[in-house]
Amino acid sequence: MVGYFYAMQPHRVVALVTGPQASFELGCAAAVFRADRYRFSVCTERPGAIRTTEGFTMLVRSGLRALDRADTIVVPGWLPIGSEPSPAVVRALVRAHRRGARLVSICSGAAALAATGLLDGRRATTHWRYADELQRRYPAVLVDPDVLYIDHGDIATSAGSGTGIDLCLQLVRNDHGAAYAAQVARGMVMPPHREGGQVQYKIEEAQPTESLGTLLDWATRHLAEPITLDDLAARINVSPRTLARRFAEQLGQAPGQWLLAQRIAKCRALLEETDLPVETIAVRVGLSSATNLRRRFHAALRTTPSAYRRAFRAQKSSESSRSM
Numbered sequence: 001m002v003g004y005f006y007a008m009q010p011h012r013v014v015a016l017v018t019g020p021q022a023s024f025e026l027g028c029a030a031a032v033f034r035a036d037r038y039r040f041s042v043c044t045e046r047p048g049a050i051r052t053t054e055g056f057t058m059l060v061r062s063g064l065r066a067l068d069r070a071d072t073i074v075v076p077g078w079l080p081i082g083s084e085p086s087p088a089v090v091r092a093l094v095r096a097h098r099r100g101a102r103l104v105s106i107c108s109g110a111a112a113l114a115a116t117g118l119l120d121g122r123r124a125t126t127h128w129r130y131a132d133e134l135q136r137r138y139p140a141v142l143v144d145p146d147v148l149y150i151d152h153g154d155i156a157t158s159a160g161s162g163t164g165i166d167l168c169l170q171l172v173r174n175d176h177g178a179a180y181a182a183q184v185a186r187g188m189v190m191p192p193h194r195e196g197g198q199v200q201y202k203i204e205e206a207q208p209t210e211s212l213g214t215l216l217d218w219a220t221r222h223l224a225e226p227i228t229l230d231d232l233a234a235r236i237n238v239s240p241r242t243l244a245r246r247f248a249e250q251l252g253q254a255p256g257q258w259l260l261a262q263r264i265a266k267c268r269a270l271l272e273e274t275d276l277p278v279e280t281i282a283v284r285v286g287l288s289s290a291t292n293l294r295r296r297f298h299a300a301l302r303t304t305p306s307a308y309r310r311a312f313r314a315q316k317s318s319e320s321s322r323s324m
Helices: 023-032 065-067 087-099 107-115 131-137 163-176 178-187 213-221 229-235 240-251 255-273 276-286 290-301 303-324
Strands: 011-017 038-044 050-051 057-061 072-075 103-104 149-151 153-157
Touching: 011 023, 011 050, 011 065, 038 057, 038 065, 038 163, 038 303, 057 153, 065 153, 087 103, 103 107, 103 163, 107 131, 107 153, 131 255, 149 163, 149 276, 153 163, 163 178, 178 255, 213 255, 229 240, 229 255, 229 276, 240 255, 255 276, 255 303, 276 290, 290 303
Parallel strands: 011 038, 011 072, 072 103, 103 153
Antiparallel strands: 050 057, 149 153
16 A cells, blocks of 8 residues: 555645746646645746747746755656757756656656656657657657556656646545545546546547537446446447447547446545445445455555555544644
């Protein structure tokens, strides 16, 4: 269970920016990590005015030394994708990683992390438009252009733009649990959890198709009920085969896989927020029995529901004692 929840209060997140900076990617990190359990700031190699891809400039006062105090470092884009980070930036990132800071990239920011050598031999992702260039420049990195994000714990990378929100919420989930991450997501009017393995949306490959959003909302509200593939298909008047194809196109997984992931996520939240016995939770999330819940939970998280609850409670107790 070590690693599920960070013991830092507040957790210091520093975004490393460079011009031209994509303001949307920076905004993704800022929006998630403005939550009360984090302290968010921005730094750059040469403090001063930083121009953005949207045409305005922003004033950044902190230099690279800010990275020495960060618990998490976010690189929210690195443009142009072919530009090499300076030796000073590389040294700062490597130094931070060695002392235990978590390194995170959004979109083209994977190029900056790849330049450190810390991604060599590891899977990483970026915007699908940049994947071939990233692979060409850093052949030792295992570039996967077909996923939303990849989280190794110490280093995490995400695909284009808005997937940065998905990755940042995943990090909040790791730090403070599923219930708190869902609370942050609700405040942003965002879905609480998209699996990293979902496929990226590629414009030139997209086919006009009806969004599954309404169906997913309905299923999330009815997890306690037995829901079959036929039930889901009937709600939007398509065949089970058509529904499975839409899930593969839009979510990168089968309906059953998605449904199980939602049940596990709700189970985590109930373990964190309530004292309900496992048997009751199993019924509430639609997993029918405590035995089935334990089996599914262990397969997903490599721990038991009881151990997960104990680890979360111990973490919360530790945070409370430090804040007193």
